[in-house]
Amino acid sequence: MVSGGSAGGETRKAPARPGARSGTRLRKRPRRTPGERVFESAVYILLILFTFICLFPFLNTLASAFSSSNAIQTGKVLLWPVEFQTGSMAMILEDSSVIRALLVTVFLTVVGTSLNLLFTIITAYPLSRRDLKGRGIFMRFMVVTMLFSGGMIPLFLVVKSLHLLNTLWALILPGLISAFNVIIMKSFFQSIPDELREASIMDGCGNIRYLVRILLPLSGASLATIGLFYAVGHWNSYFGAVLYIDDPDLLTLQAKLRNILLLSQMDTSLEQMSMESKFTVIQESLKAAVIVVATVPILIVYPFLQRYFVKGSMLGSVKG
Amino acid sequence: MKEWKRNYDLYLLLVPAAVFFIVFAYIPMGGLVIAFKDYNIFQGVWDSGWAGLDNFREMLSIPEFFRITRNTLMLNLLGLLVCFPAPIVLALMLNEVRARSLKRISQSLLYLPHFMSWIVLGGIVYAVLSPKYGVVNQLLRWAGVEEIYFMADQTWWVIVYTLSAVWQSAGWGTIIYLAAITAIDPALYEAASIDGAGRIRKIFSVTLPSIMPTIVILFILAVGQMVSIGIEQPLALANPVVGDVSEVISTYIYQVGIKQGEFGLTTAVGMVQSVINLCLVVTANHFARKAGGEGLW
Numbered sequence: 001m002v003s004g005g006s007a008g009g010e011t012r013k014a015p016a017r018p019g020a021r022s023g024t025r026l027r028k029r030p031r032r033t034p035g036e037r038v039f040e041s042a043v044y045i046l047l048i049l050f051t052f053i054c055l056f057p058f059l060n061t062l063a064s065a066f067s068s069s070n071a072i073q074t075g076k077v078l079l080w081p082v083e084f085q086t087g088s089m090a091m092i093l094e095d096s097s098v099i100r101a102l103l104v105t106v107f108l109t110v111v112g113t114s115l116n117l118l119f120t121i122i123t124a125y126p127l128s129r130r131d132l133k134g135r136g137i138f139m140r141f142m143v144v145t146m147l148f149s150g151g152m153i154p155l156f157l158v159v160k161s162l163h164l165l166n167t168l169w170a171l172i173l174p175g176l177i178s179a180f181n182v183i184i185m186k187s188f189f190q191s192i193p194d195e196l197r198e199a200s201i202m203d204g205c206g207n208i209r210y211l212v213r214i215l216l217p218l219s220g221a222s223l224a225t226i227g228l229f230y231a232v233g234h235w236n237s238y239f240g241a242v243l244y245i246d247d248p249d250l251l252t253l254q255a256k257l258r259n260i261l262l263l264s265q266m267d268t269s270l271e272q273m274s275m276e277s278k279f280t281v282i283q284e285s286l287k288a289a290v291i292v293v294a295t296v297p298i299l300i301v302y303p304f305l306q307r308y309f310v311k312g313s314m315l316g317s318v319k320g
Numbered sequence: 321m322k323e324w325k326r327n328y329d330l331y332l333l334l335v336p337a338a339v340f341f342i343v344f345a346y347i348p349m350g351g352l353v354i355a356f357k358d359y360n361i362f363q364g365v366w367d368s369g370w371a372g373l374d375n376f377r378e379m380l381s382i383p384e385f386f387r388i389t390r391n392t393l394m395l396n397l398l399g400l401l402v403c404f405p406a407p408i409v410l411a412l413m414l415n416e417v418r419a420r421s422l423k424r425i426s427q428s429l430l431y432l433p434h435f436m437s438w439i440v441l442g443g444i445v446y447a448v449l450s451p452k453y454g455v456v457n458q459l460l461r462w463a464g465v466e467e468i469y470f471m472a473d474q475t476w477w478v479i480v481y482t483l484s485a486v487w488q489s490a491g492w493g494t495i496i497y498l499a500a501i502t503a504i505d506p507a508l509y510e511a512a513s514i515d516g517a518g519r520i521r522k523i524f525s526v527t528l529p530s531i532m533p534t535i536v537i538l539f540i541l542a543v544g545q546m547v548s549i550g551i552e553q554p555l556a557l558a559n560p561v562v563g564d565v566s567e568v569i570s571t572y573i574y575q576v577g578i579k580q581g582e583f584g585l586t587t588a589v590g591m592v593q594s595v596i597n598l599c600l601v602v603t604a605n606h607f608a609r610k611a612g613g614e615g616l617w
Contacts, residue, residue: 036519043416050410051426054433054487057444060455064447075458123337126330133324138334145345148598151590152551152570153577154351157365158344174344177337207329236437239552243578254439258556261443284453291443298435306428 058295064288065089072284088289098293100249101256104168106297108252109234112172116181116230117223124182125211128189142179152243159244170244171252175233181226188222189215228305235298257294261287355588361581375588384572385589392549392568398482400542406486407493408535412523414494415501430491438488442556445484446471477562485553500534501527536611544604547596569593 059079064072065088066081076082092098127135149155155174164170192215200210216223238254245251251259324331351365358371379385410430417423433441448454449470457467470476508526517525551570558566567575569589577586 033518039518039520040416040418043413044419044422047410047413047417047422047426050413051429054491055429057448057487058432060448061444072453075453075455075461078455119336119340122333126327126333129327129330132327132330138338142337142341145341147601148349148594149345150348150351151587151594152573153583153587153590154348154354155344156578157351157354157583158348162343173340176344177340179341182337207327208333232435236435236440237552238437238439239555242555243574254437257437257443258439261439261446284447284450287443287447291440291447294440295436302432302435303428306431 061288061291064285065292067285069285085285088285089292091286092289092293097248097251098253098256098290101251101253102293104250105235105253108168108171109231111168112234113227113231115172115176116178117227119177120181120185120226120230121211121216121223123177124185124189125215127182128186130190130194142182146179156243165244166247166250168250171234171237171240174240178230181229185219185222185226188219192218224305232298253294257290260290352587352591352594354583355591357584359583359587361583371584375584376592378585379588379592384567384576387564388567388569388572388589391565392547392570394565395478395481395554395568396546396549398478399485400539400546402482403485403489404539404542406490408497408531410490411494411497411501411531412527414498415527416519416523427491427494430494432491433488434492436488438552438556441484441488442553445480445557449480471557471559472561474562474565477557478565481553481557481566484557488553496538497531497534500531504530533611537608540604540608540611541601544601545597546600547593 056079060077063077063079063081066084066086067077068083068085071077071082126132127139129135159165159170159174164173196214197210200214205213236254238252238258241250241252241255242258245255354365354368355375356371356373357365357368358374359365360368414423414427417426449456451457451467451469451472454470456470460467468476470480504527508530509522512522512526547569549568549570551574554566554568554571555574558571573586573590576582577590
């Protein structure tokens, strides 16, 4: 075992490592060997590095949003604003079409998520009842849709023939119920002891009343998690709007952002080909400001919600 | 009969979902007949004439078909090689961190990109990598290296695509592995300690083997997704200059189908993709069951 240690340990513990461990106490935190200390520092450094790399682009964008174009173009902006200005941010926030897109998205997220949750709950609850005949058939009916789909064009034609194009319903209805989330919700409902229901029914509580009065109050964490998934989906998805919405008054924030950035990206790639930009480049800090506006609302709710999702999303790893 | 009476309200609750799945999942599946038709917008799905396998023949004859298939497979394969192991490595590292605050902070920050839209991420990628103003090229210039046209160079674009996928998903992906790690019996670590195993040894002899079933299942399922590709990432990162590598099946269906109205042809392309995907997922699930005892269903 001991000799095998160096074989399994790979590269990092080249420094002298005592063959036999002295402290084989069962208690936690055995004395660390020098090799382990090197290993531990390496892990810490790497992890901090990864985290920083992951965060850096956001910080840089945030800094750019508040820096002067001159500072960006001369490459002075790294992590904090240089030649601080709030002009680009003000310009974005004064643009009524951006504000309008923001409001559309807030509306879509709130209404969409509420409907998602409502329909996910009323679908998951009957399916969680082991005494319900035919639930296996319904499950199969649902799982098939996870495995096979008609694809973009047929769905587009259905949405079109229902006259949903250019309405916000086109962004809500096609994704109203996610079979995957129903399964997660269903497994959660099933984790609540059946005796509770039997006792309630004994007391004269009906199926619906049991759901509303007893099951839902117990399901806070998983409702929050699934609600979060739906809400983030509504907030972030842009392809639905690109596909179904032409009306500029109904553009979502992400779609609006895409229109703004796309212009400048085309521009960047042209600039990269010809080395000189003939087009008016959207000011870099303006671009950054739009990105910040689209991101900040998520950052605000993120700390409140994140304690739920670790706990809740583990439900997904338990088979339904 | 009695059962139906007692639980009629439960069945009623299922009605909206039944309608939903029929309208937005099963009817579009039926809509796949367009692939066999000479679809005409004015005549609608049913009245358009039959085209037999013409759409499929055309699909095989157009040069783009080879290109989009190759690109989809290439980007997915790179994803499998790079994006798949990333969360495993991260989870193992997070698991080794004893300082709880560091662990929590870096977890929160690593999850963050998962909550951003691809438009935001794409916008950031373009801004950071921009040859003139981007911070990465600034750093390269400081280091005396010539600037790199990341988004206009095909090889670099593919690399950026893959790494941005890692950026977006690696942190979030650790959750499932961390959950699997918490389920490991602590007695195994104690036994390993008694046998003289150090921390590194324990990672390779206890942690990794214990989460292997999870890894295997996720890997097999990832293989099952080889031919399908979402549209939001490729669409957000693509630009005309690198079209040769950035055009994938989903973006092609959008560009040619929705924008140019070639409904029959692109439905055929989508159908081939869906069918291959279904076969792969079913096969993958079969192997996942064999390997870990638990598949998707």
